[in-house]
Amino acid sequence: MIEVTPENVSGAENQMVMQAAQDYGDYYRHARAMQLLLWGFIKEATPRTVSYNLFLGEVRKVSVLTLLAIVRLHASQSQVNLRMLLESMVLSAYALEHDDITEYYEVGSDGAALVKEQASDKAYKWLEKNYQEESKFIKMMKNNINSLWSHSNVLHGSLNTKVVKPGSFVQTFFDNKDIYHINGFLWNYGNIHWMYLRLVEKINESKKELILIEDFRKRMITLGQENENQKRQLMSSERYKKHRPQS
Amino acid sequence: MRPAKAGRKIMRKLNLRYLVDWYSGSEDSQFLQGFKGDWNRVCNYYINHVSGVTESPGAANYITEKIEAMNKFGRLYEIFLKYKFLPDIKFVNTLDKPFWDTLKDMHDFLGDNPYPQDRTLQKDASYNVRYRGVMLIDYLEILSRQRGRYWILTLVKLSIYLIPIISVGLLLKQFLK
The missing domain is CATH 1.20.5 (Single alpha-helices involved in coiled-coils or other helix-helix interfaces)
Structure with missing residues (x-):
């Protein structure tokens, strides 16, 4: 058995990422296309988007980390990242309309920057008032993550613990590779990105602080359809049918 | 802001997710x-x-079910092994290995007793055997999700019996002429 060292882990993870397109096919390609669009959807921005860009930096970074965590077989890590991604998406959307940077932080008497906690509350309230569909969607996504993945619980450990013989336990660094689960995570990842990009586009329709790339809408239509198709595919699987909520 | 349920269905079909501002x-x-x-x-x-x-009663039933599935699969395995039929069945999205490699893995897991007929295995097997059985469950579950392909296996089964019978029948017919 290979020893769990940072070097070995990193090598194995690199292989997983390089093989992801082969392993997860269209689900990975779709998620990757959404991630790429997120990184390149703005052609130009006005100087009044400083706060937005600060939050966008976080959105973009956490987006890549989330995708990596999914294909590197770290399920709960990927979902914790996803929650952070949702939070930064809300703040960035709010910042596109509210560029005043002092809304988000203050400077203490010792010269250190301190986060204004109420900024998040304001952002969520603003979203709820102005973009109800997105607000509901984000709440639902966050509740889903909070109910299972974001806090330590015994279920997480079950994916990383094996028994060789009675009394002899082995912990594994990677979760079991369950294609259905990973495809589900990849779909959800793409879905959240789509929601965010559409939200930014909507806000920008009135604010006009950003110039989006020429083929933005065309790509969104294609990706939106892909995402819908993937959901149909996942919902037609036997495993989903077994556990779907009874209406 | 939210369209009615029926409207949503139509929108989905018409691929208007983007244009109608629908989530x-x-x-x-x-x-x-x-x-x-x-x-x-x-x-x-x-x-x-x-x-x-097997310490939990639910799990015991689960194992029993799986042993039955192993029996079933064992018989299919024998047919495959003997006739090397349909080597290209692909389980692309569920298994990362070609079909024959998967079969070999299963065989290796089960060692000398690839398809235990004895249901008492559940009670008497050593932990190690149970462990190997549990490892196999993953494969079996995946295979059982491929139910759509089972008709092919049924055809294989039938052809094993029917081809010799038809051949003998045709030969007899020639002799009796």
Whole structure:
């Protein structure tokens, strides 16, 4: 058995990422296309988007980390990242309309920057008032993550613990590779990105602080359809049918 | 802001998700609930495994079911092994290995007794045997999800019996002329 060292882990993870397109096919390609669009959807921005860009930096970074965590077989890590991604998406959307940077932080008497906690509350309230569909969607996504993945619980450990013989336990660094689960995570990842990009586009329709790339809408239509198709595919699987909520 | 349910269905069909400002929020929520249910089931399965599998009555039944499935699959395996039929069945999205490699893995897991006929295995087997059985469950579950392909296996089975019978019949017919 290979020893769990940072070097070995990193090598194995690199292989997983390089093989992801082969392993997860269209689900990975779709998620990757959404991630790429997120990184390149703005052609130009006005100087009044400083706060937005600060939050966008976080959105973009956490987006890549989330995708990596999914294909590197770290399920709960990927979902914790996803929650952070949702939070930064809300703040960035709010910042596109509210560029005043002092809304988000203050400077203490010792010269250190301190986060204004109420900024998040304001952002969520603003979203709820102005973009109800997105607000509901984000709440639902966050509740889903909070109910299972974001806090330590015994279920997480079950994916990383094996028994060789009675009394002899082995912990594994990677979760079991369950294609259905990973495809589900990849779909959800793409879905959240789509929601965010559409939200930014909507806000920008009135604010006009950003110039989006020429083929933005065309790509969104294609990706939106892909995402819908993937959901149909996942919902037609036997495993989903077994556990779907009874209406 | 939210269109009616029927309207949503039409929009979905017409690929208007983007243009009509529509989110499939409730459907996504539905999917995620089912998805989570499956996740919990998998976790439960591994917890049972780590904590001794057959100690819980539910898990005992589970193992019994799986042994029955192993028997079934064992017979199919024998046919495949003998006739090397349909080597290119692909389980692309569920298994990362070609079909024959998967079969070989299964055979290796089961050692000398690839398809135990004895149901008392469940009671008497050593932990190690049970462990190997549990490892196999993953494969079996995947295969059982490929039910759509089982008609092909049935055809294979039938052809094994029918081809010799038809051949003998044709020969007899020639002699009797």
